[in-house]
Amino acid sequence: MLEDKVRLAPVGLGRWARVLARGAQRGDVVDLYSCFSRDEQRRTSFCEEFGITRSAGSYEELLSDPDVEGVIVTTPNDTHRDVIVQALEAGKDVYTDKPIAHTLEDANRIAAAVTDTGRVFAVGHSSRRLSGHREMKRWIDDGRIGDISLAEANFSNERGLELTPKTWRYYADKSPGGAFIQLGVHHADTLQFLLGPVARVTAHARRLYTKSEVPDAVMAICEFASGALGYIGTGWASPGVYTMNLLGTKANLRYDLDFTHWDESHQADDWSTLRSQFYGESVRQPVPLPRTDMFREQLDEFALAIRGQASVEVGAVEAVRALAVVRSVLESSKRNGEAVDVAEVIGSAVATASVS
C-alpha cells in the first residue's frame, strides 16, 4: 500500500466511469481525487456516490489542478483524441477505456502525443487480464496445449436492441462497427496477447435487428502471422456471451464467462470456467484459476506506473494493434469479405495522418 495514494480524476461520468471507480476503490493505490463532466448534476452525483470531495467546472480547470496526477477517460470513443491529447499536453498521465479511439488516425495522433510528452498512457483492454486468459497464456507458453490451429472467440450482448438516438453508440460515425468496436476489440487484443499479431482479416458485418446505424452481427476470421486461424464473433442482439476456445495439438481449452457479472470484475471469476480437454477425455476438467479483478488491476497498474513502481501492459502500441484489427474488419466487410492486410490498414492511416 502506498502511503500517499495516486490522485486520479475520472473524466466523463457515465455508467462506465462508475464501473471503473468501483474497481479503483476496491484497491488501495488510487485516490479518486477529483472528477469532471460537462454536466454539473453528473459531477455532483458522482462525487456523492464515490466520496469525492471536489470536482472541476471545466476540463481546463481539472487539467490545471497540480494535485491531479492522472485522468481516467471514459468519454465517447470519438472524443478520445481531443480529451487525451489535451491531458497529455497538460502534463497529466492518462488511462483511457478501450478502444483507444474510433479511427486509426485518432489513435496515431494519441500515440504521437504519448511519445512527444513521455507521459504514462494505459488503455483499458481489461479482458486479457481475466484469469482464464492469463491461464491460457501459461498453457501456451509452457507448451501444455501444444500448437494451436484454431482460436474461437465470441463476445455478444443485447445492447444493439436497446440503442436509442440519445446514445452515441447509436451512430456509425461515433461507434463505427457497433458490436465489433465495443466488444470485439477486447478479443482483438486478447487473441493477439495470446497468439501474436494478426496479419490479415476477412469479415462480414450486418445490421439485422438493431434500430441503430451500426452492425449488430459481425463475424471475422483472423489470420495470425504464426499461421493459426482465429475467429471473432460479436453480436448485439442476444443474451450475453463471452467465450474463447483454443484448439491445440495436445489439448483444447474452453473459457466461458457469464457476462451478467462482467461489471463487477472482482466476482467475474466466480462466474467463469476454464476447462481443459486432452485426448480421450470425456469430461472437460475445470482448470483451477487464481482470483483476479481486471478493472482494479489495470487501474492499480496505471497508478503505480505513474509513481514508477510498475510498467503499463497495454499502452498505445498494443491498443493500436487491437484497433487496427477492428478497422481491418470494417474495411473487409465494406469490400464484401475481401481479405484485408492489417499492416496496410495501419500504413494507410499513417499516410492519411501525415498529409492531413
Added chain:
Amino acid sequence: MLEDKVRLAPVGLGRWARVLARGAQRGDVVDLYSCFSRDEQRRTSFCEEFGITRSAGSYEELLSDPDVEGVIVTTPNDTHRDVIVQALEAGKDVYTDKPIAHTLEDANRIAAAVTDTGRVFAVGHSSRRLSGHREMKRWIDDGRIGDISLAEANFSNERGLELTPKTWRYYADKSPGGAFIQLGVHHADTLQFLLGPVARVTAHARRLYTKSEVPDAVMAICEFASGALGYIGTGWASPGVYTMNLLGTKANLRYDLDFTHWDESHQADDWSTLRSQFYGESVRQPVPLPRTDMFREQLDEFALAIRGQASVEVGAVEAVRALAVVRSVLESSKRNGEAVDVAEVIGSAVATASVS
C-alpha cells in the same frame, strides 16, 4: 417391425461400414443380407462380425443378386459416383455416407441418375438428426429463440495428425478440403437444415500440422439468405470438438457433444448437452432431450422408404447443397478469402458437367 426385413448390402467394408452396420443392427428393419469389398479377407471378417451369411465376389455379382434391395456405400468419396450410379442403374436403392461426392460434377451426375432411375436415394448427413439439433429446430420453428443473428459451429478431431499415405483421406484429389469435407460438411448440412440456404461463403483453409496433402484448419463464414451469419470451424489437429451455438434475440442455445462417443450414436445423447440461456440467466439450463440414434434412424428411414413406408429426409438435393458449401469454401480459400456465391459454384459445376 417389418415381417420381412429390408435386405441391404454394405459396400466398402472399412471402419465406417462397421459403425453403420452396428447402427442398422440396433434397429429391426434392416437385414444385413450380403456385402461387398474387393478384399476377400475384409468380406470374410465383416460377415463374421455381423452374422452375414453371404458376400459377393464382385460388385457386379452383388448388384445382380435380385434379393439385394439396396446398398450402403462407404467407399472413398472419389469413388461414390461410379459405385452409386452403377447401383442405381442396376435397379438398386442406395444409401451413401456423406459427402455425396467429392466434387459437384460427380454429385450432379449422381443426382441425375437418381432422377433417371427413380430409385430411393439417401445420404448420411446424420448429424442433423442429433437430438440437440432437432430440439434447436423446434425452438426456431416455434419462436422460442427469437430471430437468430449468429450461428457458430465447430467439428474437429485429431485425424489430420494420424493420416498416412496409405489412407485415401491423405490425398488432396481424393479428399479435397480435408477436415472441412469430412467434418465441416456435417455442419454445412445441419446449419442449412436449421437456418435455410447459405448464399455466400468466405473462408480460409490452412495446412498447419498434418503431414498429409489436405488442410487441417479451416474457418468459414456463411451468409445465409435469411441475413443471419454462420461460422463453421473445422480442425484436424486437436482433441475432438463438436459444438453449435445459436444466438437469438430471445435466447441462446449451446449444444456440445463429446466426440469420443460419436460412433456409438445410440449413446451420443448421454454425452451431449443442449443448454439454453435467456436474458439475465447466469445458469445455462440443460434442455431435456429425447433419446435418438442417428445412424440407426437414417438406415431405418432408408429401408422403410424402399418399402414405401417412409420418405427420405436427406436426398440428392440436400446433399448437393451441403457439398456446394464445402466447394465454395475451398474456392473462397483459393481466392484468398474472397466471398464466393454458392449458387455460382453450383451453376459452374452444372455448366462443366454439361460440356464434358
